[in-house]
Amino acid sequence: MSSNEPFRIAALAGDGIGPEVMREALKVLRVVESKYALKLDISEAPVGWAGIDAAGSALPEATLALCKRSDCILFGSVGLPARDATIPKDQRPERAALLRLRREFGLFANLRPVRLYAELAHACPLAKDRQGAGIDVLVVRELTGGLYFGQPKLTETLADGTQRAIDTMVYTTPEIERIAHVAFRAAKLRRSRVCSIDKANVLENGVLWREVVTRIGHQYPGVSLEHMFVDNGAMQLMLRPTQFDVILCENLFGDILSDEAAALAGSLGMLPSASLGATTGARTFGFYEPAGGTAPDIAGKDLANPIAQILSCALMLRHTFRSDTAATAIETAVARVIAQGLRTGDIFSALDTAAQRTGTNGMGDAIAAEI
Ligand code: NAD
DSSP, X not given: OOTTXXXXXXXXXXXXXXXXXXXXXXXXXXXXXXXXXXXXEEEEOOOTHHHHHHHSSSSOHHHHHHHHHSSEEEEEEOOOHHHHTTSOGGGSHIIIIIIHHHHHTTOOEEEEEEEOOGGGGGGOSSOHHHXXXXXXXXXXXXXXXXXXXXXXXXXXXXXXSOEEEEEEOOOOHHHHHHHHHHHHHHHHTTTSEEEEEEOTTTOHHHHHHHHHHHHHHTTOTTSEEEEEEHHHHHHHHHHOGGGOSEEEEXXXXXXXXXXXXHHHTSOGGGOEEEEEEEEETTEEEEEEEESSOOOTTTTTTTOSOOHHHHHHHHHHHHHTTOOHHHHHHHHHHHHHHHHHTEEOGGGOOTTOTTOEEXXXXXXXXXXXXXX
8 A cells, every 4th residue: 555545534423422522533633634744534424323323223334334445443432321221232332333343343452541641630549649640551452362252151050050151261372472562562652661461370371471472572672571460460550550651461351450540540531542453554454432432421512521532543643554743743732731721521620720621622622723
């Protein structure tokens, strides 16, 4: 693929606050496009309840076809609890759209960066003396292996009537190798430190995980590697979160630790995430979304924080399109706007006298203007 091919982006806003925060993200992308002379080919399509209302399916065929023609998916959120309860489980948006897209595009790596901005320290649940300045962690989670998918996976009834549930933890060398490469490459773009999490003292999977990650680490001499047992890792994240740069985990441990890390940033509205699939030519297929859901409690009121969606665009530019400069420009603009005191309701504190409350639209405008 030649370097002047347009960046093909499928923008699926979804439900609840999805369309509101997506509008701000696209506003910011258009500014980045002109400032950095990029060619963005953005097509919007319905998903979730918007898909059901428009075409009778949470993932309409035309939406899936658009995703297949694109280099990446910029996703809002799907699902509305009051309506979800009215249809069968396998037709509900999270299962029929979100899980299907993850499967369809082989998204094996989940990246969740968590950053506590100094000005938002009040939103962090840790005691002040524990916070330290600048929590800035990237959790890299393996997304398609381990206990969640290993076979056999079943519940059976034994002869004496006892029920037994079985989940199987399976990892192969190639699965560990490819996620380890993602973590080491990401670390090179950050502070060049990887902490790999396992349970090598108890689990066979942990022993193999540690061996393979160590071997792959030798290919990245500029990146330091440390290993930590998951129980200690969970504790260290609370005791001294600033010690971490990239945390590399298998699926289950990553599920738990990425939520634990997310809590440190104070609001779901601040947290982007990326799920990466295969790399073709110079581009890695990616799925970019905010960590939160559709927030029906605040939808349609200009209250949602668009920063998670906007920072998802930065991840998209960095990981799918390798435009680190444009990605950093978005992240810097967000940090500046936070430093200036602009706050949506979820990160507002009345104790902060410099803080100025704004809405979804106002926050998007300010970030676009800063770029
Ligand atoms: P949620 O993340 O939507 O909301 C939890 C809380 O966080 C709410 O108080 C909400 O107002 C707040 N919040 C979330 N994002 C925010 C933002 N950008 N700005 C300000 N506040 C924000 O979780 P929920 O209430 O458990 O779920 C609501 C719906 O979203 C459900 O239907 C659920 O299935 C769906 N959901 C979808 C996804 C997804 O599409 N990836 C993820 C999680 C939940």
